[in-house]
Amino acid sequence: MANPVVHFEVLGSDAETLKRFYGEAFSWQMQDVMEGSYYMVDTGAENGVAGGVGAAPGGAGGHVTFYVEVDDPTAALEKISSLGGRTVQEPMDVPNGPTIALFADPEGHVVGLVKRA
Known part of the structure; x- marks a missing residue:
């Protein structure tokens, strides 16, 4: 399987401000999917990458993340670890959605992994 970039996120302290700014x-176009704390982004492009904007969980600092589609997030994290990366978030199932995980590359950049449901 190829591993395309399939999603991006822009998270910060004020989801509404980010929604308004990027919109x-x-x-x-923004669709509220988490009661004002997270919005799915429709860029309007046929072949663009989908994304989301919202509040960073637990008051974490703002950041931008892209997500790479993989068949097996656990196996991908093991490979990433062997290459000098580290797991930031173990695989978790998003309610009614995909399985996601996060890792940091050897320089600390956080990147997401996603397995579609």
């Missing part, structure tokens, strides 16, 4: 800056 107006790029004419993106």
Whole structure:
């Protein structure tokens, strides 16, 4: 399987401000999926990458993450660890959605993994 980038997130302290900023800056449509704390992004492009904007969990600092699709997040994390990366978040099932995980590369950049449901 190829491993395409399939999702991006822009998270920060104020989901509503981020929603308004990115929506107006790029004419993106936003769908509220978590009661005002997270919005799915429709960029309007046929072949663009889907994404989301929202509040960072637990008051964490703002960040941008992209997600790479994999067949097996656990196996991918093991391979990443063997290459000098580290697990940031073990695989977890999103309710009614995919399985996601996070890792940090050898320089600390956090990247997501996703296995579609």
